[in-house]
Amino acid sequence: GAGVSQSPSNKVTEKGKDVELRCDPISGHTALYWYRQSLGQGLEFLIYFQGNSAPDKSGLPSDRFSAERTGGSVSTLTIQRTQQEDSAVYLCASSLNGGRAGFEQFFGPGTRLTVL
Amino acid sequence: KQEVTQIPAALSVPEGENLVLNCSFTDSAIYNLQWFRQDPGKGLTSLLLIQSSQREQTSGRLNASLDKSSGRSTLYIAASQPGDSATYLCAVNDYKLSFGAGTTVTVRA
Numbered sequence: 001g002a003g004v005s006q007s008p009s010n011k012v013t014e015k016g017k018d019v020e021l022r023c024d025p026i027s028g029h030t031a032l033y034w035y036r037q038s039l040g041q042g043l044e045f046l047i048y049f050q051g052n053s054a055p056d057k058s059g060l061p062s063d064r065f066s067a068e069r070t071g072g073s074v075s076t077l078t079i080q081r082t083q084q085e086d087s088a089v090y091l092c093a094s095s096l097n098g099g100r101a102g103f104e105q106f107f108g109p110g111t112r113l114t115v116l
Numbered sequence: 117k118q119e120v121t122q123i124p125a126a127l128s129v130p131e132g133e134n135l136v137l138n139c140s141f142t143d144s145a146i147y148n149l150q151w152f153r154q155d156p157g158k159g160l161t162s163l164l165l166i167q168s169s170q171r172e173q174t175s176g177r178l179n180a181s182l183d184k185s186s187g188r189s190t191l192y193i194a195a196s197q198p199g200d201s202a203t204y205l206c207a208v209n210d211y212k213l214s215f216g217a218g219t220t221v222t223v224r225a
Contacts, residue, residue, distance in 0.1 A: 043215035091159060102147025102209055107160040
C-alpha cells in the first residue's frame with residue numbers, strides 16, 4: 001500500500017484479556033517501530049525492528065508486552081492480561097532504514113485501545 | 117535519557133499572523149529532527165525533517181531551523197490559516213524518536 005496501515009482502528013477489551021495489534025509497513029521499508037500515545041505519558045517509544053536483527057525492546061513497559069515481525073514485513077504487538085493503564089493509542093511507523101541512517105519515519109493512523 | 121521540551125504548550129493567533137513554535141532537547145547526539153502535525157483523533161503527519169548536518173529546511177509556508185549545539189529547533193509557519201489549527205510535535209531521532217509534548221495551535225478566522 002501507499003502508507004503504513006494498522007488494524008484494528010479501535011479495540012475495546014476487558015481487563016485481563018489479551019489483545020493483538022497489527023501493523024503493515026510501507027513496502028520496502030526495513031525498519032519498523034511501535035510507539036504509544038497516552039494522556040499521561042505523551043508519545044513514547046516501545047520497540048524497534050531493523051531487518052533480521054534482534055529487536056530493540058528497551059521501551060516495552062512490562063513483560064506483558066511483546067512484538068514480532070514476520071518475514072521482515074508485518075508486525076504484531078501483543079499485550080497480555082491487559083490493564084486499564086494500557087489504554088492508549090498505539091502507533092506504528094516505518095522507515096527505509098533505521099539505526100544510524102536517520103531516515104524519515106512515516107506513521108500509521110494508530111489503534112485506539114480501551115481497556116474496561 | 118533524551119528530554120524534549122516544547123514551548124508554548126498552546127498558542128492562539130488571528131489568521132494571517134506568523135507562528136513560531138519552539139523545541140529544545142538535552143542530548144545533541146541526534147541524527148535528525150522531525151516536525152509532525154497531529155489533528156484530533158488522527159495519526160501523525162510528517163511536516164519536515166532536518167538532518168543533523170543541516171541548519172534549515174523549508175517546505176512551502178513552513179520553515180524549520182536546527183541548532184544542534186544548543187539543542188534547539190524552531191518551526192515557523194508563515195501567514196497562518198484556520199486549517200493550520202492542530203497540535204505540532206517535534207521529535208529527535210537517535211535511532212528512535214523522542215517526542216515533545218506538543219504545541220496546540222488555534223488560528224482564529
